[in-house]
Amino acid sequence: MLLTTILQIVTCCLVFPAQVTAFYYYTSGSERKCFHKELSRGTLFQGTYKAQIYDDGIQDYRDAGAQDFGVVIDIEESFDENHLVVHQKGSASGEIIFLALDSGEHKICIQPEAGGWLIKGKTKIDVEFQVGTDEKLDSKGKTTVDVLHTKVNVLNSKIAEIRREQKLMRDREATFRDASEAVNSRAMWWIVIQLIVLAVTCGWQMKHLGKFFVKQKIL
Known part of the structure; x- marks a missing residue:
């Protein structure tokens, strides 16, 4: 039974070589939230995010627009005294592509920002991380890398x-x-x-x- 379970795990790892992590979290104002990822050298990290803001009128979260706020993405190398390798300012929804140059723990930080002013109210951030080589990621990731190139x-x-x-x-x-x-x-x-x-x-x-x-x- 144990051997069968191990074989199933190995099979899943072979079939799905790219690691996908999707989640969401709630925050208030322009709070900076960081997540830690262990990346090997040459690993391609692809992330997508979407920010929503709480609307008192509809008593629910709605998609944030350009007039509401943007999002700042920072990627730091935790193993190298938090050396900043990526600093990206974008709209309330978007994606980020990063190629790890060294192996070790990386810190991915997300922070809503509205032109330097503090954001009032609650926000919801949907995040999806995908880690793998460029051959193993989807065609959209390949296209993005080509565009960046x-x-x-x-x-x-x-x-x-x-x-x-x-x-x-x-x-x-x-x-x-x-x-x-x-x-x-x-x-x-x-x-x-x-x-x-x-x-x-x-x-x-x-x-x-x-x-x-x-x-x-x-x-």
Whole structure:
């Protein structure tokens, strides 16, 4: 009997390699709630969440909209002094994709936030966590990873374009600096030439005046 049970457990693990956890919890205001997950290096973590706010008019919870509040998602590495690896601000409902870079306990924190103001009233947060490799997760998770990969490529392209523009600006600055130095050099030589001409003129005038004064018997 025990052997049969063990075989059933092993079979379930083989058939369902991705771990799925779904739950909900109640909170008030902008309380930050954290959950701990043990992730291995290279493990893909996918989470979805949906926030609801208590409506006194209908005496029940309703889906929160953008005008109500948003949600902040933080993922920290508990084994590395709570090193923050993900900080994501989103709407009242959404998802998050994270690839663990190191093995150990990770802390996933969820906090409702309304533009820096405290949220009044009670809220309900529906959460679903799914852990596995990217091959074992659903196609939606694969699509999300592909989208993120595309965004990273776009950002890399923009960074390369910014670097090209910076290089062009540096080249223009170097050209302008060389032109300014050339103009300053010409202006300096022109001043030197003017001083030489002025000195020669003054010398000639002094000599001419000396001869004039001698002829006039003034000196």
